[in-house]
Amino acid sequence: MKSWILKALAPLSLLLVSQLSHAVDIQPNTLYPQVELDTSMGKIVVELDRTRAPITVDNFLTYVVKGHYDNTLFHRVISDFVVQGGGLELDKQERPTDQPIVNESGNGLSNLTGTIAMAREAEPHTATSQFYFNLVDNEKLDPSSRRWGYAVFGEVTSGMEVLQAMSAVPTEFNTTIEWPDFPVTDIVLKKATLLPRN
Template sequence: MARIKPQALLQQSKKKKVPGRISATTVVLYGLIVLVMVFFLFATFKHWTRRSTTHLEDGLPNLTHEDAFVGSSSDVPRFAIFNTSKGSITVELYKEGSPGVVDEFIESCQMGHFKGMSFNRVIKNFVIQGGDLESGVTEDWTSKGKHYNLLDERLKHEAFMLGTSKVKHDKEGFELFITTAPIPDLNEKLNVFGRVIKGEDVVQEIEEVDTDEHYRPKSPIGIISVTLKHRI
């Protein structure tokens, strides 16, 4: 048997230590595994970020007339829900257009001003009024006669707008008006600060109640409570 020379043994040893070449298939496979892992980690991070944001938003309190309200303008509730004896009326508040009136309305809600307030004037095809002040607004509109039934179709003001009288009053005398038809001189009479977005049928049901000669409902209709919300 022939003996292997030491030099040949050294060359054979070096050949065994050299790693074999990595195939292109293996490289592609490992690359795909890395991509899947990165995608999974990114999706997991995005999911938990969204979940944290949702929990934070859900944690915002739904303010009622008894709740305290403190914060910047971005914290101002955007919606008010009137729970009336006829059903619920949801209103979107126009903070940008009437910031002072909206602030006063919210403060009045916190004071419980609207709790138990009666709709003491109901004028068909005009407005329903909540509050006890004799501001003269409804008398003014009514005295103009039946021409309101022939309204100009170009009027920009629509029905179901929420407003309060421009007559100066303190916070204890905050009135509410909800129009049930377009009002030609709305800006002259009311500070409009919201619009009914849900519960128009409830407004119409209140509008159809029987009234006396002074437009006062023969059966009491009132606001049970008001709830302020950031979103609905």
Template sequence: MSNYDNKDAINQIDAIKNGLAPKVKQTGKSAPVSDEQKQTTPPAQTNKQLEELSANFSQAIIKTNFGEIKVKFYTKDALVTVNNFMNLAKKGFYNDTKFHRVIKDFMIQGGDPNSKDNDWSNDGQGGPGYQFQDEINNHKIIKGSLAMANAGPNTNGSQFFIVTAEATPHLDGKHTNFGYIVSGLDIIEKIENVKTNENDHPTDDVIIQKIELLK
């Protein structure tokens, strides 16, 4: 069950349209974090356009240079988050971004537009130019979960992570779990085994080439 009813969800879709919240600062390495440096208003989307995405699509394929990862969404329990992810994917926002943070036996994190270039020093600091509220639900964040990275409550943007640990109880209730992996766990295992530097950044690029929405 989501903490928001449908009316609340529509209000949050409005929030995605209009942009929210001041910038936030990164708060350590233990959890998947995002650190958005500036706020701008995203391109306007009507509630109808956003709702049509989750009505027409329920899954996505994350295409990477390591292979394809197929995810299914918890649309009823995270309506705003799912619509946000779908909207960004449809616009090509995630194309050529990277999984910029990889911690073996924990998670892989991506979705930052800053990761498109070769300067990894600012990876983890970017986003879509707005933030929106959490949709905490009853789905535990376990191996194969797709969840939003954040820098504290209600600071969601574009960054997300996929869990490789069997369980992460310290993340439950703190990150919006909005989907799960239905195929491609072997690809995720390949990604989590790449070499990384002292900042958990892969030494070889792990590129999200495209995210394709599916029925």
């Protein structure tokens, strides 16, 4: 059933991503593009895996190049679990997104320490712009024979110490957006940049 759904939805998602890639330069011929995230706590560089997660990588890079992630908040920090961002303005309002993409969680990449993956709602094909970093090995977020997982699409190549520092910040239940695990002091993603090809 899952494979049938993926086969049915994949052409539509590929068409959408293809149209987006013509509108912005997301290095379509680079198999392992790199993105620098300049945060209020330091810089993080991730290497993305287009061979395993082409739809997810193109989606993420489209948001990067369009400036969607610039001046957004990391709004979910759970020590020994994840750091999540990519969706909230500095005033804590949700930033508009493009259409959801197909879930590529069955691509062979696992939610291990230092990987980047797509956040989503309960339904499997609901990822848009929000992403998270795995602070520990979170294989429970991988797919199984009975459920969809969360799609990993790259890994941190530098700045893991920045993520560890983020994981130690005090958090609270934010009453403005009714969201738990929200940093007491804002952690800002100031700028996301697609790095030049190696």
